[in-house]
Amino acid sequence: MSTLTLLTAPEDKFTPPGLELFDLPPIIAGVTWFTKPVLLALLSSVIVIAFCWAAFANPKIVPRGVQNVAEMGYMFVRDQVARPFLGKDADRWMGLLLSIFFMVWIWNLMGVVPVFQFPVASHIAFPIVLALSIYILKIYLGVKHQGLVGYFKNMMFPPGLPKPIYVLMAPLEFLSNMIIAPFTHAVRLFANMFAGHIILAFFSLVGFWFLFEKLTPLGAPLGVIGVVMTIAMTGFEMFIQFLQAFLFSMLAAMYIGNSLHAEH
């Protein structure tokens, strides 16, 4: 940031946004839990439910209007997420996967919707709820379908490897499946939305600062770059938001699939 600070007077220098972006005060004074992310999380649920209700409450054989759009989402989740990992069990888990996909996507989209402009998943509690739910479901299904011993045996001792390898393999597999997988599942989504929000905030602040707050001949082009970059990064963010929703539901499908059938 040294180049940026050189362009402005030292007393009012440009400060890039930081963690304070994610530290939001209660919307109603006194109601400490009711913050912007909480409001947006609830709003996202309402939007997902309203959208799906409008589309699927009374579905037609020949789809019309919003049903067409929602069916595209359904087909996408079914063909790209559920079927590759669940095969013939795909239909049974579509409800869960569709809910997760739509919910995460709307959470993420809140990051670019004007006025809201805050990705819900950038507060780690929300990804944790979903990842933890999948984690519990995964262990439950694994024990149910493979037996308590069988589940861990299939996980830690995949057959067909030379014996000494298992010394290394077993703890790694346990660590990977039981601790790292749920952690990365949640953190991947959180970190992407967190970083994306910082990037958008940074570029829009550059534009706002150098074009409105401290307009100088040298700073103006920088402000223009900030605005252009904000637009470009918003587009890129929308792609990332979709990609993360897709990845999150895909990983959920993968974990469920692995628990239903021992993969190795």
Add this chain to the structure above:
Amino acid sequence: MITAASLVAAEGNNPLIPHTYELVVGIFAFAVVLIVVGKILTPRIQKTLNERTEAIEGGIQKAQDAQAEAQALLAQYKEQLAEARHEASRLREEAREQGAQIKAELREEAQAEARRLIEAAHAQIEADRQQAFAQLRSEIGRLSTDLASRIVGESLEDEARQRRTVDRFLEELESSSAAVR
């Protein structure tokens, strides 16, 4: 604006530590979506999609059936048409044969009729001739008696004259008979 917020940045806010109330709201938000979208709405759209698949498959089956039926019908019609053509040509042939037969019969009949007419004419002529001949014969008798009476009535000068008279008469007779013929 943001800079003002940065002044009150809370030091102890670690973004990796979840807020309890957000966990609660997150669970609630997820549960509601899962129940409504996952448990109520997804089965509905799945049912509709299955119905659609069945409808499309049924439609395809129906179309295939209809096509097979149409082809069978076409084959049947073609067969019938060929049969009809064959029948028509057979009838034509038959009619031609019959026509030829009738023509031949008629011709034969006509010929027989003609022959019959000619024969009748011949018979008539023969009868006429016989009649004429009979008439002529009675005429000759009458003439002979006529001549005889004339001979008897006239004085015969001599034998030669007599003979001449008879010859002349016979000559006359001959010529007249020739004329009659």
